[in-house]
Amino acid sequence: MITELAQFDHPGLLYTTRQEYLRGTTGFARSAVAAGDPVLVAVPGPNLSVLREALADLGAAITFADMAADGRNPGRIIPGVLLAFAAQYAGRRVSIIGEPIWPGRSDVEYPACAAHEAMINAVFAGRDAAILCPYDASGLDRPRLHDAWRTHPVMIVGGSRRPSPWYGDPYRTAENFNQPLPDVPDRAGVWHYTEPSDLAAIRRFVSARALAAGLSADRADDLTLAANELAENTLRHTGSGGRISVWPEPGLLVCQIDDHGHLADPLAGRIPPAARTEGGRGLILAHELCDLVRIHARPDGTTIRVHIRL
Structure with missing residues (x-):
């Protein structure tokens, strides 16, 4: 109340x-x-x-x-x-x-x-x-x-x-905790996207990388869905596309979305949208599906890095 x-x-x-x-x-x-x-x-x-x-x-x-x-x-x-x-x-x-x-x-x-x-x-x-x-x-x-x-x-x-x-x-x-993230390693797979028609290719890319890293089919689906939602947010809220990177770390699979949009609201992803509101669920869904979500918001862009345990 x-x-x-x-x-x-x-x-x-x-x-x-x-x-x-x-x-x-x-x-x-x-x-x-x-x-x-x-x-x-x-x-x-x-x-x-x-x-x-x-x-x-x-x-x-x-x-x-x-x-x-x-x-x-x-x-x-x-x-x-x-x-x-x-x-x-x-x-x-x-x-x-x-x-x-x-x-x-x-x-x-x-x-x-x-x-x-x-x-x-x-x-x-x-x-x-x-x-x-x-x-x-x-x-x-x-x-x-x-x-x-x-x-x-x-x-x-x-x-x-x-x-x-x-x-x-x-x-x-x-x-104070909106901190830069370590660089994407050279071993990461990278995919650039600019149009809504690219989302199907993103899903195939993330799913293949997840399964190859050893994620179960269900967890690979979770990561693929989270990545799709975050990429869709890029296309909906920015005037340009973005880049998605996927790579393994010890015990983890990491997926990162980089774009040129500015995530101004620090409560984004923490407050569920009203039931009848369209949109606003991408980051909420990523939090639900992934084991860790780190965000670095800058005036010239946003980085969202999600982790799923292997």
Whole structure:
């Protein structure tokens, strides 16, 4: 629900021990259930098992999700986890424990994770909701912990809430993670496209590369569909064509779209379009189908790189 009186609370929770983690998360969940809120707990596997056991007495009052699966692509978390849960309880306050950043997150994934944390503040502004984000202060490095202070208006340290002196405008903070991507390697297959009639050739090109790299037929279809949607976006929104590149990396297949359009909206792909709206689903679909989506938007062009695990 979005109203002028609604209050959105987005604290970060720093913890160093299992006891601190349980005290902060279970206290939040139990208070929310007592207040009548629907509660979602979306944390990575090991922590999920701990919280399932600690909150077992609350039964169906709590919904659980494995963030390492449902949120393995950080760009999928806002539309596919947070907003999807809130939509089930329209008109009611919801409370969520979301842990999108943990020590196992790779350097490739991290900028998308941090941008996600910043943009939560913009997406949920004016909504009647609370989202608690735990951070493992014993396992995360100092720069990532500092980013937690930048992306959360309030931090909980040692059980006490304190305003973050480093919190700022979420759009400006997210822009810090709009980082250039490494160059496309020479071994990549490359295809240029300029017309809608080129889309069939793009699909054949991506599918052949995906199958040759060892993707299953279903996952090759997922990558082909995502690439087609992104290329179609190029043709719809720019006055020129683009370039698609595909190459393997250890354990991954990578596909990149480069064009001369400017993706000005940092929330693109994070807010599902209205049911009757035409278009606007290409990037949403890429987030749904792929294991990671990285975007670098520049005034003179946009690069979208998607990853699928082999």
